[in-house]
Amino acid sequence: MLTRLILTDFRNHADLTIAPGPGFVVLTGENGAGKTNVLEAVSLLAPGRGLRRAALGDMARQNGPGGFGVAADLTGDVAIATGTHAAAPERRIVRVQGSAVAATALAEWLTVVWLTPAMDRLFVEPAGERRRFLDRLTLALSSAHAMHANRYEAAMRARNRLLADDAAPDREWLSALEAQMAEHGAAIDAARRETVAALAERLVEQPDGPFARAGLALEGWTGASNSLAADLARGRARDAAAGRALVGPHRSDLVVTHLGKGQAAGLCSTGEQKALLLGLILAHADLVAERTGAPPVLLLDEVAAHLDPLRRAALFDRLSGMGQVWMTGTEDALFADLGRDFFRLQLT
Ligand SMILES: Nc1ncnc2c1ncn2[C@@H]1O[C@H](COP(=O)(O)OP(=O)(O)OP(=O)(O)O)[C@@H](O)[C@H]1O
Known part of the structure:
Protein backbone atom coordinates (compact mmCIF):
# COMPACT_ATOMS: atom_id res chain seq x y z
CA MET A 1 0.00 0.00 0.00
CA VAL A 112 -0.62 -3.48 -8.75
CA VAL A 113 -3.78 -4.65 -10.52
CA TRP A 114 -5.67 -2.37 -12.90
CA LEU A 115 -8.78 -2.04 -14.97
CA THR A 116 -8.89 0.75 -17.55
CA PRO A 117 -11.21 1.73 -20.41
CA ALA A 118 -8.44 0.63 -22.80
CA MET A 119 -9.19 -2.96 -21.71
CA ASP A 120 -12.84 -2.73 -22.80
CA ARG A 121 -12.16 -4.58 -26.04
CA LEU A 122 -10.08 -7.34 -24.48
CA PHE A 123 -12.53 -10.11 -25.42
CA VAL A 124 -12.76 -9.14 -29.07
CA GLU A 125 -9.13 -8.28 -29.60
CA PRO A 126 -6.56 -10.65 -31.09
CA ALA A 127 -5.36 -13.45 -28.79
CA GLY A 128 -2.09 -11.63 -28.05
CA GLU A 129 -3.86 -9.04 -25.91
CA ARG A 130 -5.53 -11.71 -23.77
CA ARG A 131 -2.26 -13.60 -23.50
CA ARG A 132 -0.55 -10.46 -22.20
CA PHE A 133 -3.43 -9.94 -19.78
CA LEU A 134 -3.16 -13.52 -18.53
CA ASP A 135 0.61 -13.18 -18.21
CA ARG A 136 0.16 -10.10 -16.07
CA LEU A 137 -2.22 -11.97 -13.80
CA THR A 138 0.19 -14.91 -13.70
CA LEU A 139 3.20 -12.74 -12.93
CA ALA A 140 1.45 -11.43 -9.82
CA LEU A 141 1.17 -15.01 -8.58
CA SER A 142 4.43 -16.49 -9.84
CA SER A 143 7.46 -14.22 -9.90
CA ALA A 144 9.48 -16.68 -12.03
CA HIS A 145 7.01 -16.22 -14.88
CA ALA A 146 8.83 -13.14 -16.25
CA MET A 147 12.16 -14.98 -16.33
CA HIS A 148 10.65 -17.94 -18.22
CA ALA A 149 8.88 -15.57 -20.63
CA ASN A 150 12.10 -13.62 -21.32
CA ARG A 151 14.17 -16.75 -21.92
CA TYR A 152 11.49 -18.30 -24.11
CA GLU A 153 11.29 -15.12 -26.20
CA ALA A 154 15.08 -14.90 -26.53
CA ALA A 155 15.37 -18.54 -27.68
CA MET A 156 12.46 -18.13 -30.09
CA ARG A 157 13.94 -14.98 -31.63
CA ALA A 158 17.32 -16.67 -32.03
CA ARG A 159 15.64 -19.66 -33.72
CA ASN A 160 13.60 -17.40 -36.02
CA ARG A 161 16.79 -15.58 -37.04
CA LEU A 162 18.70 -18.79 -37.63
CA LEU A 163 15.94 -20.22 -39.81
CA ALA A 164 15.60 -16.97 -41.76
CA ASP A 165 19.29 -16.21 -42.32
CA ASP A 166 20.75 -19.60 -42.99
CA ALA A 167 19.72 -21.90 -45.84
CA ALA A 168 21.31 -24.85 -44.00
CA PRO A 169 21.15 -23.90 -40.32
CA ASP A 170 23.22 -25.76 -37.75
CA ARG A 171 20.93 -28.54 -36.58
CA GLU A 172 22.55 -28.89 -33.19
CA TRP A 173 22.19 -25.20 -32.50
CA LEU A 174 18.54 -25.37 -33.61
CA SER A 175 17.91 -28.34 -31.33
CA ALA A 176 19.51 -26.50 -28.40
CA LEU A 177 17.28 -23.47 -28.97
CA GLU A 178 14.22 -25.70 -29.32
CA ALA A 179 15.10 -27.46 -26.08
CA GLN A 180 15.24 -24.07 -24.35
CA MET A 181 11.90 -23.09 -25.84
CA ALA A 182 10.44 -26.40 -24.67
CA GLU A 183 11.79 -26.01 -21.15
CA HIS A 184 10.64 -22.42 -20.61
CA GLY A 185 7.50 -22.94 -22.68
CA ALA A 186 6.40 -25.75 -20.39
CA ALA A 187 6.95 -23.55 -17.33
CA ILE A 188 5.01 -20.68 -18.92
CA ASP A 189 2.15 -22.97 -19.83
CA ALA A 190 2.04 -24.60 -16.39
CA ALA A 191 1.98 -21.23 -14.59
CA ARG A 192 -0.75 -19.87 -16.87
CA ARG A 193 -2.76 -23.06 -16.38
CA GLU A 194 -2.42 -22.75 -12.63
CA THR A 195 -3.62 -19.13 -12.74
CA VAL A 196 -6.59 -20.01 -14.94
CA ALA A 197 -7.59 -22.91 -12.68
CA ALA A 198 -7.30 -20.88 -9.47
CA LEU A 199 -9.26 -17.96 -10.96
CA ALA A 200 -11.91 -20.20 -12.50
CA GLU A 201 -12.48 -21.84 -9.14
CA ARG A 202 -13.00 -18.45 -7.50
CA LEU A 203 -15.21 -17.13 -10.26
CA VAL A 204 -17.60 -20.04 -9.97
CA GLU A 205 -18.04 -19.28 -6.27
CA GLN A 206 -18.48 -15.54 -6.83
CA PRO A 207 -22.11 -14.49 -6.58
CA ASP A 208 -23.61 -12.93 -9.70
CA GLY A 209 -24.25 -9.24 -9.38
CA PRO A 210 -22.55 -6.27 -10.93
CA PHE A 211 -19.60 -8.47 -11.75
CA ALA A 212 -20.58 -11.33 -14.02
CA ARG A 213 -19.02 -14.74 -13.56
CA ALA A 214 -16.56 -15.71 -16.24
CA GLY A 215 -15.67 -19.22 -17.31
CA LEU A 216 -11.99 -19.46 -18.26
CA ALA A 217 -10.02 -21.83 -20.42
CA LEU A 218 -6.57 -21.82 -21.94
CA GLU A 219 -6.75 -22.83 -25.59
CA GLY A 220 -4.68 -22.79 -28.74
CA TRP A 221 -1.30 -24.30 -28.02
CA THR A 222 -1.27 -26.06 -24.68
CA GLY A 223 1.59 -27.99 -23.22
CA ALA A 224 -0.72 -30.69 -21.92
CA SER A 225 -1.22 -32.25 -25.34
CA ASN A 226 1.95 -31.32 -27.16
CA SER A 227 5.64 -32.01 -27.01
CA LEU A 228 7.04 -28.65 -27.99
CA ALA A 229 10.62 -29.69 -28.82
CA ALA A 230 9.40 -32.43 -31.16
CA ASP A 231 6.76 -30.19 -32.75
CA LEU A 232 9.31 -27.47 -33.37
CA ALA A 233 11.87 -29.87 -34.84
CA ARG A 234 9.22 -31.26 -37.20
CA GLY A 235 8.07 -27.77 -38.16
CA ARG A 236 11.40 -26.20 -39.12
CA ALA A 237 10.68 -25.92 -42.86
CA ARG A 238 7.19 -24.61 -42.18
CA ASP A 239 8.47 -22.05 -39.64
CA ALA A 240 11.28 -20.94 -41.99
CA ALA A 241 8.67 -20.26 -44.68
CA ALA A 242 6.40 -18.42 -42.24
CA GLY A 243 9.29 -16.44 -40.74
CA ARG A 244 8.19 -17.34 -37.20
CA ALA A 245 7.43 -20.28 -34.94
CA LEU A 246 3.88 -21.47 -35.49
CA VAL A 247 3.59 -23.61 -32.35
CA GLY A 248 4.26 -22.82 -28.72
CA PRO A 249 2.79 -20.94 -25.78
CA HIS A 250 3.13 -17.68 -27.72
CA ARG A 251 0.12 -18.97 -29.65
CA SER A 252 -2.18 -19.73 -26.68
CA ASP A 253 -5.38 -17.87 -25.98
CA LEU A 254 -7.38 -17.19 -22.85
CA VAL A 255 -10.94 -18.09 -23.78
CA VAL A 256 -13.57 -16.38 -21.65
CA THR A 257 -17.26 -17.21 -21.49
CA HIS A 258 -20.13 -15.56 -19.66
CA LEU A 259 -21.26 -18.35 -17.35
CA GLY A 260 -24.67 -16.87 -16.68
CA LYS A 261 -25.46 -16.62 -20.38
CA GLY A 262 -23.44 -19.58 -21.59
CA GLN A 263 -22.03 -17.34 -24.29
CA ALA A 264 -18.57 -16.35 -25.52
CA ALA A 265 -17.48 -13.12 -23.83
CA GLY A 266 -16.85 -11.45 -27.19
CA LEU A 267 -20.53 -11.85 -28.09
CA CYS A 268 -21.79 -10.19 -24.90
CA SER A 269 -22.94 -6.58 -24.71
CA THR A 270 -20.46 -3.86 -23.81
CA GLY A 271 -21.85 -3.66 -20.27
CA GLU A 272 -21.74 -7.44 -19.85
CA GLN A 273 -18.13 -7.52 -21.05
CA LYS A 274 -17.21 -4.84 -18.51
CA ALA A 275 -18.95 -6.81 -15.77
CA LEU A 276 -17.01 -9.94 -16.76
CA LEU A 277 -13.73 -8.07 -16.70
CA LEU A 278 -14.52 -6.50 -13.36
CA GLY A 279 -15.41 -9.93 -11.93
CA LEU A 280 -12.12 -11.31 -13.22
CA ILE A 281 -10.06 -8.46 -11.81
CA LEU A 282 -11.71 -8.69 -8.39
CA ALA A 283 -11.27 -12.47 -8.25
CA HIS A 284 -7.63 -11.95 -9.17
CA ALA A 285 -7.17 -9.31 -6.46
CA ASP A 286 -8.62 -11.76 -3.91
CA LEU A 287 -6.26 -14.44 -5.12
CA VAL A 288 -3.22 -12.16 -4.88
CA ALA A 289 -4.25 -11.16 -1.35
CA GLU A 290 -4.59 -14.79 -0.34
CA ARG A 291 -1.32 -15.93 -1.91
CA THR A 292 0.91 -13.01 -0.98
CA GLY A 293 -0.68 -12.12 2.34
N1 LIG B 1 4.33 13.70 -21.66
C1 LIG B 1 3.33 14.55 -21.42
N2 LIG B 1 3.59 15.84 -21.06
C2 LIG B 1 2.60 16.71 -20.79
N3 LIG B 1 1.29 16.38 -20.84
C3 LIG B 1 0.98 15.12 -21.18
C4 LIG B 1 1.98 14.15 -21.48
N4 LIG B 1 1.36 12.99 -21.79
C5 LIG B 1 0.05 13.23 -21.69
N5 LIG B 1 -0.20 14.50 -21.33
C6 LIG B 1 -1.48 15.17 -21.12
O1 LIG B 1 -2.19 14.53 -20.08
C7 LIG B 1 -3.57 14.74 -20.31
C8 LIG B 1 -4.34 13.44 -20.19
O2 LIG B 1 -4.25 13.03 -18.91
P1 LIG B 1 -5.14 11.81 -18.42
O3 LIG B 1 -5.33 10.80 -19.48
O4 LIG B 1 -4.55 11.40 -17.14
O5 LIG B 1 -6.51 12.58 -18.22
P2 LIG B 1 -7.76 12.15 -17.36
O6 LIG B 1 -7.87 13.11 -16.21
O7 LIG B 1 -7.71 10.70 -17.02
O8 LIG B 1 -8.88 12.47 -18.41
P3 LIG B 1 -10.22 11.71 -18.84
O9 LIG B 1 -11.24 12.04 -17.80
O10 LIG B 1 -10.52 12.37 -20.14
O11 LIG B 1 -9.89 10.26 -18.98
C9 LIG B 1 -3.76 15.21 -21.72
O12 LIG B 1 -4.14 16.55 -21.69
C10 LIG B 1 -2.39 15.03 -22.33
O13 LIG B 1 -2.11 16.00 -23.28
Whole structure:
Protein backbone atom coordinates (compact mmCIF):
# COMPACT_ATOMS: atom_id res chain seq x y z
CA MET A 1 0.00 0.00 0.00
CA LEU A 2 1.25 3.50 -0.84
CA THR A 3 1.47 6.06 1.93
CA ARG A 4 2.97 8.70 -0.34
CA LEU A 5 3.35 9.27 -4.06
CA ILE A 6 5.48 11.97 -5.61
CA LEU A 7 5.41 12.71 -9.32
CA THR A 8 8.07 14.89 -10.89
CA ASP A 9 7.69 15.95 -14.51
CA PHE A 10 5.52 12.91 -15.15
CA ARG A 11 3.14 13.53 -18.08
CA ASN A 12 1.13 16.70 -17.27
CA HIS A 13 2.21 16.73 -13.60
CA ALA A 14 5.24 18.94 -12.98
CA ASP A 15 5.21 18.30 -9.26
CA LEU A 16 2.47 16.43 -7.41
CA THR A 17 2.54 14.87 -3.96
CA ILE A 18 -0.26 12.65 -2.68
CA ALA A 19 -0.47 11.09 0.78
CA PRO A 20 -3.31 8.59 0.40
CA GLY A 21 -5.02 6.64 3.14
CA PRO A 22 -5.35 2.86 3.31
CA GLY A 23 -8.79 2.45 1.68
CA PHE A 24 -10.39 4.27 -1.21
CA VAL A 25 -8.34 6.89 -3.03
CA VAL A 26 -10.57 8.94 -5.29
CA LEU A 27 -9.17 11.22 -7.99
CA THR A 28 -11.63 13.57 -9.59
CA GLY A 29 -11.21 16.25 -12.22
CA GLU A 30 -12.32 17.22 -15.65
CA ASN A 31 -11.30 15.33 -18.78
CA GLY A 32 -7.58 15.68 -19.34
CA ALA A 33 -6.84 16.77 -15.75
CA GLY A 34 -4.33 13.92 -15.44
CA LYS A 35 -6.22 11.31 -13.40
CA THR A 36 -5.20 8.35 -15.57
CA ASN A 37 -1.68 9.74 -15.58
CA VAL A 38 -1.55 9.37 -11.79
CA LEU A 39 -2.79 5.77 -12.04
CA GLU A 40 -0.19 5.11 -14.73
CA ALA A 41 2.50 6.41 -12.38
CA VAL A 42 1.33 3.99 -9.67
CA SER A 43 1.33 1.13 -12.19
CA LEU A 44 5.01 1.86 -12.92
CA LEU A 45 5.83 0.90 -9.34
CA ALA A 46 5.32 -2.72 -10.35
CA PRO A 47 7.31 -4.62 -13.01
CA GLY A 48 6.36 -3.97 -16.63
CA ARG A 49 5.60 -0.98 -18.77
CA GLY A 50 2.64 0.35 -16.85
CA LEU A 51 -1.03 0.46 -17.69
CA ARG A 52 -0.62 2.21 -21.04
CA ARG A 53 2.42 0.15 -22.07
CA ALA A 54 3.83 3.48 -23.20
CA ALA A 55 7.39 4.26 -24.17
CA LEU A 56 9.38 5.85 -21.35
CA GLY A 57 10.18 8.82 -23.56
CA ASP A 58 6.47 9.66 -23.80
CA MET A 59 6.08 9.90 -20.03
CA ALA A 60 8.46 12.80 -19.39
CA ARG A 61 6.55 16.08 -19.26
CA GLN A 62 6.51 17.84 -22.58
CA ASN A 63 8.41 21.13 -22.40
CA GLY A 64 9.85 19.96 -19.08
CA PRO A 65 13.57 19.46 -18.38
CA GLY A 66 13.47 15.88 -19.77
CA GLY A 67 13.27 12.73 -17.68
CA PHE A 68 10.66 12.01 -15.01
CA GLY A 69 10.40 10.66 -11.50
CA VAL A 70 7.80 8.56 -9.69
CA ALA A 71 8.62 7.95 -6.05
CA ALA A 72 6.53 6.22 -3.42
CA ASP A 73 6.67 5.30 0.22
CA LEU A 74 5.04 1.99 1.07
CA THR A 75 3.84 0.75 4.42
CA GLY A 76 6.72 -0.76 6.36
CA ASP A 77 9.02 2.18 5.55
CA VAL A 78 9.89 1.01 2.07
CA ALA A 79 10.86 3.69 -0.44
CA ILE A 80 10.68 2.82 -4.12
CA ALA A 81 11.31 5.06 -7.07
CA THR A 82 11.46 4.81 -10.82
CA GLY A 83 12.09 7.23 -13.63
CA THR A 84 14.43 8.40 -16.32
CA HIS A 85 17.15 11.00 -16.72
CA ALA A 86 17.09 13.62 -19.45
CA ALA A 87 20.38 12.25 -20.82
CA ALA A 88 18.91 8.74 -21.32
CA PRO A 89 15.13 9.15 -21.68
CA GLU A 90 14.57 5.51 -22.70
CA ARG A 91 16.54 3.96 -19.85
CA ARG A 92 14.45 3.14 -16.82
CA ILE A 93 16.01 3.52 -13.40
CA VAL A 94 14.51 1.66 -10.46
CA ARG A 95 15.53 2.09 -6.85
CA VAL A 96 14.39 0.36 -3.68
CA GLN A 97 15.61 1.95 -0.43
CA GLY A 98 17.98 4.04 -2.53
CA SER A 99 19.71 1.09 -4.22
CA ALA A 100 19.40 0.39 -7.93
CA VAL A 101 17.52 -2.85 -8.70
CA ALA A 102 16.06 -4.50 -11.81
CA ALA A 103 12.44 -3.55 -12.53
CA THR A 104 11.39 -7.19 -12.04
CA ALA A 105 12.51 -6.91 -8.39
CA LEU A 106 9.60 -4.53 -7.75
CA ALA A 107 7.30 -7.58 -7.65
CA GLU A 108 8.72 -8.34 -4.21
CA TRP A 109 7.35 -5.10 -2.80
CA LEU A 110 4.14 -4.27 -4.54
CA THR A 111 1.47 -5.86 -6.70
CA VAL A 112 -0.62 -3.48 -8.75
CA VAL A 113 -3.78 -4.65 -10.52
CA TRP A 114 -5.67 -2.37 -12.90
CA LEU A 115 -8.78 -2.04 -14.97
CA THR A 116 -8.89 0.75 -17.55
CA PRO A 117 -11.21 1.73 -20.41
CA ALA A 118 -8.44 0.63 -22.80
CA MET A 119 -9.19 -2.96 -21.71
CA ASP A 120 -12.84 -2.73 -22.80
CA ARG A 121 -12.16 -4.58 -26.04
CA LEU A 122 -10.08 -7.34 -24.48
CA PHE A 123 -12.53 -10.11 -25.42
CA VAL A 124 -12.76 -9.14 -29.07
CA GLU A 125 -9.13 -8.28 -29.60
CA PRO A 126 -6.56 -10.65 -31.09
CA ALA A 127 -5.36 -13.45 -28.79
CA GLY A 128 -2.09 -11.63 -28.05
CA GLU A 129 -3.86 -9.04 -25.91
CA ARG A 130 -5.53 -11.71 -23.77
CA ARG A 131 -2.26 -13.60 -23.50
CA ARG A 132 -0.55 -10.46 -22.20
CA PHE A 133 -3.43 -9.94 -19.78
CA LEU A 134 -3.16 -13.52 -18.53
CA ASP A 135 0.61 -13.18 -18.21
CA ARG A 136 0.16 -10.10 -16.07
CA LEU A 137 -2.22 -11.97 -13.80
CA THR A 138 0.19 -14.91 -13.70
CA LEU A 139 3.20 -12.74 -12.93
CA ALA A 140 1.45 -11.43 -9.82
CA LEU A 141 1.17 -15.01 -8.58
CA SER A 142 4.43 -16.49 -9.84
CA SER A 143 7.46 -14.22 -9.90
CA ALA A 144 9.48 -16.68 -12.03
CA HIS A 145 7.01 -16.22 -14.88
CA ALA A 146 8.83 -13.14 -16.25
CA MET A 147 12.16 -14.98 -16.33
CA HIS A 148 10.65 -17.94 -18.22
CA ALA A 149 8.88 -15.57 -20.63
CA ASN A 150 12.10 -13.62 -21.32
CA ARG A 151 14.17 -16.75 -21.92
CA TYR A 152 11.49 -18.30 -24.11
CA GLU A 153 11.29 -15.12 -26.20
CA ALA A 154 15.08 -14.90 -26.53
CA ALA A 155 15.37 -18.54 -27.68
CA MET A 156 12.46 -18.13 -30.09
CA ARG A 157 13.94 -14.98 -31.63
CA ALA A 158 17.32 -16.67 -32.03
CA ARG A 159 15.64 -19.66 -33.72
CA ASN A 160 13.60 -17.40 -36.02
CA ARG A 161 16.79 -15.58 -37.04
CA LEU A 162 18.70 -18.79 -37.63
CA LEU A 163 15.94 -20.22 -39.81
CA ALA A 164 15.60 -16.97 -41.76
CA ASP A 165 19.29 -16.21 -42.32
CA ASP A 166 20.75 -19.60 -42.99
CA ALA A 167 19.72 -21.90 -45.84
CA ALA A 168 21.31 -24.85 -44.00
CA PRO A 169 21.15 -23.90 -40.32
CA ASP A 170 23.22 -25.76 -37.75
CA ARG A 171 20.93 -28.54 -36.58
CA GLU A 172 22.55 -28.89 -33.19
CA TRP A 173 22.19 -25.20 -32.50
CA LEU A 174 18.54 -25.37 -33.61
CA SER A 175 17.91 -28.34 -31.33
CA ALA A 176 19.51 -26.50 -28.40
CA LEU A 177 17.28 -23.47 -28.97
CA GLU A 178 14.22 -25.70 -29.32
CA ALA A 179 15.10 -27.46 -26.08
CA GLN A 180 15.24 -24.07 -24.35
CA MET A 181 11.90 -23.09 -25.84
CA ALA A 182 10.44 -26.40 -24.67
CA GLU A 183 11.79 -26.01 -21.15
CA HIS A 184 10.64 -22.42 -20.61
CA GLY A 185 7.50 -22.94 -22.68
CA ALA A 186 6.40 -25.75 -20.39
CA ALA A 187 6.95 -23.55 -17.33
CA ILE A 188 5.01 -20.68 -18.92
CA ASP A 189 2.15 -22.97 -19.83
CA ALA A 190 2.04 -24.60 -16.39
CA ALA A 191 1.98 -21.23 -14.59
CA ARG A 192 -0.75 -19.87 -16.87
CA ARG A 193 -2.76 -23.06 -16.38
CA GLU A 194 -2.42 -22.75 -12.63
CA THR A 195 -3.62 -19.13 -12.74
CA VAL A 196 -6.59 -20.01 -14.94
CA ALA A 197 -7.59 -22.91 -12.68
CA ALA A 198 -7.30 -20.88 -9.47
CA LEU A 199 -9.26 -17.96 -10.96
CA ALA A 200 -11.91 -20.20 -12.50
CA GLU A 201 -12.48 -21.84 -9.14
CA ARG A 202 -13.00 -18.45 -7.50
CA LEU A 203 -15.21 -17.13 -10.26
CA VAL A 204 -17.60 -20.04 -9.97
CA GLU A 205 -18.04 -19.28 -6.27
CA GLN A 206 -18.48 -15.54 -6.83
CA PRO A 207 -22.11 -14.49 -6.58
CA ASP A 208 -23.61 -12.93 -9.70
CA GLY A 209 -24.25 -9.24 -9.38
CA PRO A 210 -22.55 -6.27 -10.93
CA PHE A 211 -19.60 -8.47 -11.75
CA ALA A 212 -20.58 -11.33 -14.02
CA ARG A 213 -19.02 -14.74 -13.56
CA ALA A 214 -16.56 -15.71 -16.24
CA GLY A 215 -15.67 -19.22 -17.31
CA LEU A 216 -11.99 -19.46 -18.26
CA ALA A 217 -10.02 -21.83 -20.42
CA LEU A 218 -6.57 -21.82 -21.94
CA GLU A 219 -6.75 -22.83 -25.59
CA GLY A 220 -4.68 -22.79 -28.74
CA TRP A 221 -1.30 -24.30 -28.02
CA THR A 222 -1.27 -26.06 -24.68
CA GLY A 223 1.59 -27.99 -23.22
CA ALA A 224 -0.72 -30.69 -21.92
CA SER A 225 -1.22 -32.25 -25.34
CA ASN A 226 1.95 -31.32 -27.16
CA SER A 227 5.64 -32.01 -27.01
CA LEU A 228 7.04 -28.65 -27.99
CA ALA A 229 10.62 -29.69 -28.82
CA ALA A 230 9.40 -32.43 -31.16
CA ASP A 231 6.76 -30.19 -32.75
CA LEU A 232 9.31 -27.47 -33.37
CA ALA A 233 11.87 -29.87 -34.84
CA ARG A 234 9.22 -31.26 -37.20
CA GLY A 235 8.07 -27.77 -38.16
CA ARG A 236 11.40 -26.20 -39.12
CA ALA A 237 10.68 -25.92 -42.86
CA ARG A 238 7.19 -24.61 -42.18
CA ASP A 239 8.47 -22.05 -39.64
CA ALA A 240 11.28 -20.94 -41.99
CA ALA A 241 8.67 -20.26 -44.68
CA ALA A 242 6.40 -18.42 -42.24
CA GLY A 243 9.29 -16.44 -40.74
CA ARG A 244 8.19 -17.34 -37.20
CA ALA A 245 7.43 -20.28 -34.94
CA LEU A 246 3.88 -21.47 -35.49
CA VAL A 247 3.59 -23.61 -32.35
CA GLY A 248 4.26 -22.82 -28.72
CA PRO A 249 2.79 -20.94 -25.78
CA HIS A 250 3.13 -17.68 -27.72
CA ARG A 251 0.12 -18.97 -29.65
CA SER A 252 -2.18 -19.73 -26.68
CA ASP A 253 -5.38 -17.87 -25.98
CA LEU A 254 -7.38 -17.19 -22.85
CA VAL A 255 -10.94 -18.09 -23.78
CA VAL A 256 -13.57 -16.38 -21.65
CA THR A 257 -17.26 -17.21 -21.49
CA HIS A 258 -20.13 -15.56 -19.66
CA LEU A 259 -21.26 -18.35 -17.35
CA GLY A 260 -24.67 -16.87 -16.68
CA LYS A 261 -25.46 -16.62 -20.38
CA GLY A 262 -23.44 -19.58 -21.59
CA GLN A 263 -22.03 -17.34 -24.29
CA ALA A 264 -18.57 -16.35 -25.52
CA ALA A 265 -17.48 -13.12 -23.83
CA GLY A 266 -16.85 -11.45 -27.19
CA LEU A 267 -20.53 -11.85 -28.09
CA CYS A 268 -21.79 -10.19 -24.90
CA SER A 269 -22.94 -6.58 -24.71
CA THR A 270 -20.46 -3.86 -23.81
CA GLY A 271 -21.85 -3.66 -20.27
CA GLU A 272 -21.74 -7.44 -19.85
CA GLN A 273 -18.13 -7.52 -21.05
CA LYS A 274 -17.21 -4.84 -18.51
CA ALA A 275 -18.95 -6.81 -15.77
CA LEU A 276 -17.01 -9.94 -16.76
CA LEU A 277 -13.73 -8.07 -16.70
CA LEU A 278 -14.52 -6.50 -13.36
CA GLY A 279 -15.41 -9.93 -11.93
CA LEU A 280 -12.12 -11.31 -13.22
CA ILE A 281 -10.06 -8.46 -11.81
CA LEU A 282 -11.71 -8.69 -8.39
CA ALA A 283 -11.27 -12.47 -8.25
CA HIS A 284 -7.63 -11.95 -9.17
CA ALA A 285 -7.17 -9.31 -6.46
CA ASP A 286 -8.62 -11.76 -3.91
CA LEU A 287 -6.26 -14.44 -5.12
CA VAL A 288 -3.22 -12.16 -4.88
CA ALA A 289 -4.25 -11.16 -1.35
CA GLU A 290 -4.59 -14.79 -0.34
CA ARG A 291 -1.32 -15.93 -1.91
CA THR A 292 0.91 -13.01 -0.98
CA GLY A 293 -0.68 -12.12 2.34
CA ALA A 294 -1.34 -8.52 1.25
CA PRO A 295 -4.03 -7.14 -1.02
CA PRO A 296 -2.77 -5.62 -4.27
CA VAL A 297 -3.10 -1.93 -4.98
CA LEU A 298 -6.17 -1.75 -7.22
CA LEU A 299 -6.44 0.91 -9.93
CA LEU A 300 -9.94 1.28 -11.35
CA ASP A 301 -9.96 3.94 -14.05
CA GLU A 302 -13.38 5.36 -14.93
CA VAL A 303 -15.15 2.29 -13.61
CA ALA A 304 -17.69 4.05 -11.36
CA ALA A 305 -19.09 6.18 -14.20
CA HIS A 306 -20.03 3.13 -16.24
CA LEU A 307 -22.23 1.52 -13.61
CA ASP A 308 -25.81 2.33 -12.68
CA PRO A 309 -26.26 3.49 -9.05
CA LEU A 310 -27.24 0.03 -7.75
CA ARG A 311 -24.29 -1.72 -9.36
CA ARG A 312 -21.98 1.08 -8.26
CA ALA A 313 -23.07 0.69 -4.63
CA ALA A 314 -22.58 -3.08 -4.90
CA LEU A 315 -19.10 -2.53 -6.32
CA PHE A 316 -18.11 -0.16 -3.52
CA ASP A 317 -19.44 -2.68 -1.05
CA ARG A 318 -17.37 -5.45 -2.61
CA LEU A 319 -14.27 -3.23 -2.66
CA SER A 320 -14.37 -2.08 0.91
CA GLY A 321 -11.79 -3.96 2.91
CA MET A 322 -9.88 -4.93 -0.26
CA GLY A 323 -6.94 -2.69 0.59
CA GLN A 324 -6.00 0.46 -1.26
CA VAL A 325 -8.36 1.04 -4.19
CA TRP A 326 -7.66 4.00 -6.49
CA MET A 327 -10.63 5.21 -8.53
CA THR A 328 -11.12 8.05 -10.96
CA GLY A 329 -14.13 9.96 -12.17
CA THR A 330 -15.12 13.36 -13.49
CA GLU A 331 -17.73 14.01 -10.79
CA ASP A 332 -17.74 13.82 -7.01
CA ALA A 333 -21.33 12.62 -7.09
CA LEU A 334 -20.19 9.23 -8.43
CA PHE A 335 -18.50 8.55 -5.12
CA ALA A 336 -21.23 9.76 -2.79
CA ASP A 337 -21.97 6.18 -1.66
CA LEU A 338 -18.45 5.76 -0.32
CA GLY A 339 -19.43 7.71 2.78
CA ARG A 340 -17.02 10.15 4.37
CA ASP A 341 -14.01 8.09 5.18
CA PHE A 342 -11.93 8.11 2.03
CA PHE A 343 -9.08 10.05 0.50
CA ARG A 344 -10.12 12.47 -2.22
CA LEU A 345 -8.03 14.62 -4.51
CA GLN A 346 -9.40 17.05 -7.05
CA LEU A 347 -7.02 17.54 -9.96
CA THR A 348 -7.19 20.68 -12.04
N1 LIG B 1 4.33 13.70 -21.66
C1 LIG B 1 3.33 14.55 -21.42
N2 LIG B 1 3.59 15.84 -21.06
C2 LIG B 1 2.60 16.71 -20.79
N3 LIG B 1 1.29 16.38 -20.84
C3 LIG B 1 0.98 15.12 -21.18
C4 LIG B 1 1.98 14.15 -21.48
N4 LIG B 1 1.36 12.99 -21.79
C5 LIG B 1 0.05 13.23 -21.69
N5 LIG B 1 -0.20 14.50 -21.33
C6 LIG B 1 -1.48 15.17 -21.12
O1 LIG B 1 -2.19 14.53 -20.08
C7 LIG B 1 -3.57 14.74 -20.31
C8 LIG B 1 -4.34 13.44 -20.19
O2 LIG B 1 -4.25 13.03 -18.91
P1 LIG B 1 -5.14 11.81 -18.42
O3 LIG B 1 -5.33 10.80 -19.48
O4 LIG B 1 -4.55 11.40 -17.14
O5 LIG B 1 -6.51 12.58 -18.22
P2 LIG B 1 -7.76 12.15 -17.36
O6 LIG B 1 -7.87 13.11 -16.21
O7 LIG B 1 -7.71 10.70 -17.02
O8 LIG B 1 -8.88 12.47 -18.41
P3 LIG B 1 -10.22 11.71 -18.84
O9 LIG B 1 -11.24 12.04 -17.80
O10 LIG B 1 -10.52 12.37 -20.14
O11 LIG B 1 -9.89 10.26 -18.98
C9 LIG B 1 -3.76 15.21 -21.72
O12 LIG B 1 -4.14 16.55 -21.69
C10 LIG B 1 -2.39 15.03 -22.33
O13 LIG B 1 -2.11 16.00 -23.28
